[in-house]
Amino acid sequence: MAGAMVTLGAILLIWSLAFYESGHPEALRYALAFLGVVLVMIASRPGTWRATPVFAADRCGIYLVHRNGRDFTHVPWEHVGDIGIGYKEGVFRSVVVDVRLKGADWRVLSGHRSGGMDDTLNEYRKIPIGNACRDVETTLRKIESVRRQAADWPAYRS
The missing domain is CATH 1.20.5 (Single alpha-helices involved in coiled-coils or other helix-helix interfaces)
Incomplete structure (x- = not known):
């Protein structure tokens, strides 16, 4: 651009x-x-x-960028479901993460204004993280590796 x-x-x-x-x-x-x-x-x-990061993962969980491109929402690993490969906007192959978010957090991330969502952590929502010019399978393996390392971290289990 x-x-x-x-x-x-x-x-x-x-x-x-x-x-x-x-x-x-x-x-x-x-x-x-x-x-x-x-x-x-x-x-x-x-x-x-400068490239804008849209996703990060560490031993504490994952971080998803807001629609404004500046702020992040932290999702702890216990609120992260399946991680797989899917399609972003129906066209681009991408890593898709199932996350359990409150309604307010989902509205900030997605930009949707659906007022009918409650603020409980009861359902998983799919979020494509994007993979501009990256191998999708390699990205998926790296995220899963961070997730496995986090499960082995003593502070995470307590």
């Missing part, structure tokens, strides 16, 4: 400065040049190029 912003910003800047014809409105020329500068400035921020 950031690469596309740099490319589009550079094209707008070059075109508005070098190839813009004099018969067109000058305000449009300045608006396009300004848009090009803004796109290049946004793309030059380090946060634009």
